[in-house]
Amino acid sequence: MAAKKRVMKPDRTPDRVQGQASDLDDVTLRNGEGLVVEIGGGITGTPTLRRTTGGGSTIAFEVRDDSMDLLDLPLLSEDWQAELDGLDFSYLGAKKAGVIFSLALEESAIAALRKLKGPKKVQARRGQPDEVTRAEFVISLVEEARPKIPFFCPQLHEKQPIRTRAEGDAAKADAKANRDHGIGDGSDLEVKGEEATQDQVDAGDRALRTAESYSAPEPVMLALMEALIVESLLGKASPNWLQIEPESVSGFDGDPNNLEESVVGFLKGYEPKAPKALAYYQQHPDAKPHEIAQAVQRSSAGKASNGAANYGPWEQEARKWLDAFGGGTLSSSGGTTSTVAYYFEVKKNESYWDAIKRLAKEVNWRAFFVAGRFFYIDEFELARGMVRLAIERERGSSTPKTPGVEDVDFDFNGNKPVTEITITALAKEWSVPPGSVLTLAGYGPASLGDGSPPRRRGSKIGVSAARRANAPQRARYVVSSIEGALTGDSEVRLLTIKAHKPTSPLGEPPNQTETKGGEDGTGSTATGEGDERVQAVLDYCERNIGRAYVWSSYDCSAFVSYALEAGGFLDGRLTTSGFTSWGEAGEGEFITVHDKAGTGNPRTEHVIIEVLGHLFECGGVSGGVGRPPAGYENGFPTKRHPKGY
Numbered sequence: 001m002a003a004k005k006r007v008m009k010p011d012r013t014p015d016r017v018q019g020q021a022s023d024l025d026d027v028t029l030r031n032g033e034g035l036v037v038e039i040g041g042g043i044t045g046t047p048t049l050r051r052t053t054g055g056g057s058t059i060a061f062e063v064r065d066d067s068m069d070l071l072d073l074p075l076l077s078e079d080w081q082a083e084l085d086g087l088d089f090s091y092l093g094a095k096k097a098g099v100i101f102s103l104a105l106e107e108s109a110i111a112a113l114r115k116l117k118g119p120k121k122v123q124a125r126r127g128q129p130d131e132v133t134r135a136e137f138v139i140s141l142v143e144e145a146r147p148k149i150p151f152f153c154p155q156l157h158e159k160q161p162i163r164t165r166a167e168g169d170a171a172k173a174d175a176k177a178n179r180d181h182g183i184g185d186g187s188d189l190e191v192k193g194e195e196a197t198q199d200q201v202d203a204g205d206r207a208l209r210t211a212e213s214y215s216a217p218e219p220v221m222l223a224l225m226e227a228l229i230v231e232s233l234l235g236k237a238s239p240n241w242l243q244i245e246p247e248s249v250s251g252f253d254g255d256p257n258n259l260e261e262s263v264v265g266f267l268k269g270y271e272p273k274a275p276k277a278l279a280y281y282q283q284h285p286d287a288k289p290h291e292i293a294q295a296v297q298r299s300s301a302g303k304a305s306n307g308a309a310n311y312g313p314w315e316q317e318a319r320k321w322l323d324a325f326g327g328g329t330l331s332s333s334g335g336t337t338s339t340v341a342y343y344f345e346v347k348k349n350e351s352y353w354d355a356i357k358r359l360a361k362e363v364n365w366r367a368f369f370v371a372g373r374f375f376y377i378d379e380f381e382l383a384r385g386m387v388r389l390a391i392e393r394e395r396g397s398s399t400p401k402t403p404g405v406e407d408v409d410f411d412f413n414g415n416k417p418v419t420e421i422t423i424t425a426l427a428k429e430w431s432v433p434p435g436s437v438l439t440l441a442g443y444g445p446a447s448l449g450d451g452s453p454p455r456r457r458g459s460k461i462g463v464s465a466a467r468r469a470n471a472p473q474r475a476r477y478v479v480s481s482i483e484g485a486l487t488g489d490s491e492v493r494l495l496t497i498k499a500h501k502p503t504s505p506l507g508e509p510p511n512q513t514e515t516k517g518g519e520d521g522t523g524s525t526a527t528g529e530g531d532e533r534v535q536a537v538l539d540y541c542e543r544n545i546g547r548a549y550v551w552s553s554y555d556c557s558a559f560v561s562y563a564l565e566a567g568g569f570l571d572g573r574l575t576t577s578g579f580t581s582w583g584e585a586g587e588g589e590f591i592t593v594h595d596k597a598g599t600g601n602p603r604t605e606h607v608i609i610e611v612l613g614h615l616f617e618c619g620g621v622s623g624g625v626g627r628p629p630a631g632y633e634n635g636f637p638t639k640r641h642p643k644g645y
Contacts, residue, residue: 017482018371019049019085020427020495024061024486027084027105035082038075039063043487044100049084052481053382053434055357056107056369057087059486063101070094070101081108088372107369112145113353118346137344138359138367138376141352151374155381168206168260182209183324190317191233200234203241203259207234208325210263218322220277223292224266225318226311231297235259242266242297249274266296289315362566364506370433377435379502382478384453388432390474391423393442400442404429406494410446418446419553421477423497427484430495434479438499441474449475454502478502503554506543534590534612534645537567541609541616545626549619559618560593560609567591569642576607580638588641595638608633 024047027035036043047061063070070076075091082089082105090111092104120141122132135156142149172182183189183205189196196204207228211221232238244256244265251271254261269276275295281287287295294307302310346355356376360367365378391402400408406424421440432438439451451474477499484495540563549555557576564570569591574582577597592610608617608628615628622628 017051017427017430017433017495018087019051019057019486020430020482020484021490021493022049022085022486023490024059027059027082027089027486029080029082039073039103040069047486048483049486050481050483051370051434053366053368053375053478054481055367056110057089058092058107059084059089059105061103061486063103064099065101066099068099076101076103086371107372109145109149109369109372109374110353112147112149113142113356114351116141116144116352118350118352118355119348121343121345123343132344134344134359134363135376138356141346141356142374142376144352149372149374151376153376155377165206165258165260168209172205172209183321189321189324191229191236192314192317196234197236200236203234204228204321205325206259207263208322210260211267212325214264214267214278216267216278217281219287219289220267220281220292221322222289222315222318223277223296223311224263225321226289226314227266227293227297229314229318230293230299230311244270270296288312289318362506364503366435368435370435375435378505379478380454380504382435383437383476383502385435385437387439387451387476388436389438391438391440395442408440408443408446410443412445413551417448417501417550417553418475419550420498420500421446423495423499425495425497427493427495428490430482430497432479432497434482436479438477438479439474440477441472447473447475449473451476475501501553533567533569535567537563537569537591537609538611538614540566541611541614544618545616547618547626554618556607556618556621559616560607563609563611563616564591564593564642569645576605579607579640581640583640583642585640587639588645590645591641592633593640594633594636595640596636597638606636608636 024043025034025036029035029038042064043061044064045062047059050058050060052058076094078091080091082091088108089105090108092106092111094104095102122137122140133156135153139151139153139156142151183201189201189204191200204225207224208221211224216224227242228234231243232241235241240256241259241262242256242265244252244254244262246252249270251274252265254265256262267277269279275298277292277296280292280295284291288307290302290307290311292307293299293311294302297311299307299310302308305312344359346352356367360376363378365376366382367374367376369375389402391400391405391408393400393408399406404426406426408421408423410418410421412418421443437453440447441451453476478501479497479499481498482495483497485493544559544563547554547559557579558573560579561570561573565572570582576595579593579595580597582593587610590612593607594610595607597605597607606617606619606621608615610616610633615630615633617626617628620626622632
């Protein structure tokens with residue numbers, strides 16, 4: 001499945017939040033009849049409309065029917081649609097409790113995705129020019145729905161290029177932490193027939209990692225390795241990696257002795273009018289690696305043979321380097337280690353919508369609908385959007401001066417940052433839909449910040465420290481949900497709006513590796529024991545070691561909750577005290593949650609998780625930076641585990 005580099009931009013968002021000033025009486029069926037009239041009976045409680053970045057719009061209401069006439073109404077057993085203020089809804093179902101019937105409707109686009117079922121599976125070809133990204137797979141699911149659903153995904157095929165040694169080292173560190181591919185010890189690699197030194201192995205890894213970041217196809221990566229082998233023996237014969245000489249390349253603005261800059265020059269051109277490996281391959285897709293190397297290097301020794309005589313002899317050696325980079329050597333048990341293919345999939349009988357939510361949750365992205373348009377995006381990208389509303393409170397005043405906003409509430413504890421706020425606002429004046437950005441000033445700890453959007457990865461542009469220190473305190477939030485009644489006087493109707501500070505996206509789950517011919521003579525999986533659910537929990541813990549601790553947003557209980565959620569053992573988040581009654585009592589065979597709650601002091605309450613004998617925590621309370629020492633769990637009086645695990 002080739003990468004599709006396209007983004008469908010959303011239509012202009014309405015100036016109002018649709019439906020929030022409407023009544024349940026305004027919900028109409030496709031035949032034009034009012035829903036309330038069609039159902040009859042007495043509406044009880046408060047019917048509500050909820051908009052959220054956790055999915056789409058929903059309508060919920062209750063009907064009291066003492067005569068049970070609803071049981072004879074065909075409408076409740078049919079698949080029907082309704083409309084409210086331009087929003088399309090589908091009937092989700094009803095629940096009977098005595099004489100009270102609870103009815104629910106959800107956005108029709110979600111209902112359409114629920115009808116589509118798996119299995120569907122696509123291999124994620126990581127590091128390849130035609131790789132399928134998670135976003136592309138998600139959008140491919142959305143595109144199967146009928147009627148067609150418009151979408152917005154600005155990060156559909158985003159890859160961060162490496163330009164400097166520091167960026168290369170950071171990419172290598174990330175790959176190592178995530179057990180991703182890369183050259184391991186390189187013990188079987190050679191440079192012109194001689195065993196590669198560790199310096200050469202490191203150089204080869206850096207060069208290929210840089211080329212991969214530019215989505216270089218295999219022939220270009222082979223050409224690069226051939227050029228590095230011939231020109232400098234991968235740095236052993238000369239510090240000038242690719243023999244970039246001023247007399248032949250007068251316009252090169254990089255450092256010939258800098259590997260990353262030299263590789264970028266090879267890929268993108270040493271000077272404006274010079275041949276470029278990436279462009280040359282696009283123009284000559286049948287070109288052999290030595291021909292690409294010759295076109296870029298313009299070697300006098302290879303001129304007559306078009307590179308076959310000087311670069312060509314080392315193609316097999318270059319291929320071994322590329323194969324080693326693609327698989328990595330991540331096991332210490334001996335034998336041959338290779339990367340197991342990673343797939344994006346919709347599981348058997350799983351709905352497309354459930355799969356989309358799961359795929360988004362794995363990397364902490366948001367998948368939601370606003371007015372029938374699907375958004376798939378990470379929260380940092382959402383937070384970089386235009387500020388739709390600035391809420392301010394003047395000193396000495398108990399109410400905000402922003403029109404339509406009645407109050408702002410939040411919890412805070414000492415010097416811990418506020419991460420979520422609750423806004424009460426007039427429905428008729430609120431115009432900020434879910435996923436939009438607002439700023440908050442004049443609310444003490446809830447306003448800490450300078451209002452700047454999160455920086456893009458690798459960006460050096462930002463607010464200076466001096467300017468940040470002198471700027472008025474103004475925090476940036478993303479609207480996560482809006483809930484309001486569908487009854488009463490619309491002129492005085494109030495909404496409850498939740499907004500939170502954005503959380504960073506997670507990296508892709510690590511590649512698993514398979515070792516064949518190890519010490520026991522059998523094949524084994526480098527990432528271990530247990531079933532795939534246990535492995536998912538372990539992968540999450542390993543992947544998030546060292547992640548910043550943010551109290552009440554990403555603290556110890558959040559870390560444990562999300563780890564268990566990754567394995568399907570928990571849906572949502574529990575507090576530290578909540579884990580005291582979760583699951584089953586005692587230590588588990590594969591997973592144990594160790595809990596220390598009930599002290600009444602957030603500084604001493606703590607929860608950690610043990611997976612396959614490995615302890616993990618968030619916050620580094622033990623001093624182990626996420627990896628507590630053996631025996632640390634003995635100080636936790638409560639032990640809980642998932643049933644059967």
